[in-house]
Amino acid sequence: MLLPFDFQQDPYLILDFSATNPDLTTLDLTNTATFSAYVFGKMQAAGAKVGVGGYNEHRVIYRRSEHFTNTHKGGSEEPREIHLGIDFWAEVGTPVFAPLDGIVHSFQDNAHFGDYGPTIILEHATTNQPLYSLYGHLTRSSLDGLFVDKAFKAGEKLAEIGPYPENGDWPPHLHFQLMTDMLGLRGDFPGVCSLTDRARFLAICPNPNDLLGIEDL
Template identity: 70%
Template structure:
């Protein structure tokens, strides 16, 4: 459990941010307040405790930010799982580990405050990334600090400090950070898809959310 919900029993809503969702075509995604009203309106309408966005999803919502469109090929493949919940929702470590690195990635559409933990899982190194946190979540952190499974490590941040997104947690696994500190791509291009999926396993191996691949 990384948020205070039981996804096996509590109602949640799968949110579709692909081109298959016609509602996105008329939504001003650059207006974070409008985007937030849309996301949480859907969650409330469904009577859900949280929203969930999928791994390896080909999304259209990244058109909202130049952060994902800095080269000829735009980034559009989501490499983590998103858990959409109110700002201030606590975030818990899923495994024992240490703080690898942290940073405030303060750009429109970026992660905002971000923490990366380092673990040993099945005898191999594994890194977990937590994006879109509150700024106070970074206070007092030190590289190498020990973290226990189930320990509160952060809280979801409000916009605009969370990278200017509707409040949610971007949770991602990596087996190789490639030298990154406090940051790692959470979205890749279509041409990079296989390379990134090879080092970013499906986070649902840890979350066990029903209905997700």
């Protein structure tokens, strides 16, 4: 269990943040309150307790932040628009549980507009290859008392979904991502890549729904 929702019983809404969603052409995505009202308004209208989706989605919402371009660094590389995890849009304070036994690999507060905010990465023991899981957009208090190698059992509470702006200034949600190679990084890992890098990152970021098994995702 990752979140306190039964995806076989509880209603959920698949949210589309690609260019095929006409709502996004008129929505001021740079205004987090407006963006959040849109997300939770769609969920309320659908009678859904949680919004889900996004793996390998070519999104337009990252244009709200320079964090997903390299122009603010003086670079000329293409923008990052391919989402590498699954998002779970839910109320602030929603508990997040470790879906597998694991230990804390690293954690930090990635405190930039459009970034992860408070982030935890777990390392899991597997027989075939390394496996890591990332949890982004948490409460700052979720990092309290953490230390590298701290153990969590599957089903044990790990964190809580955070509010904006402390969650990286996003509508409240959990970014959940799997990686088989950390690329030497700690406390952070790209959750979005460029079109050019899509195949390379998808090869090391498997679909989290293979673990979660949510129907229709």
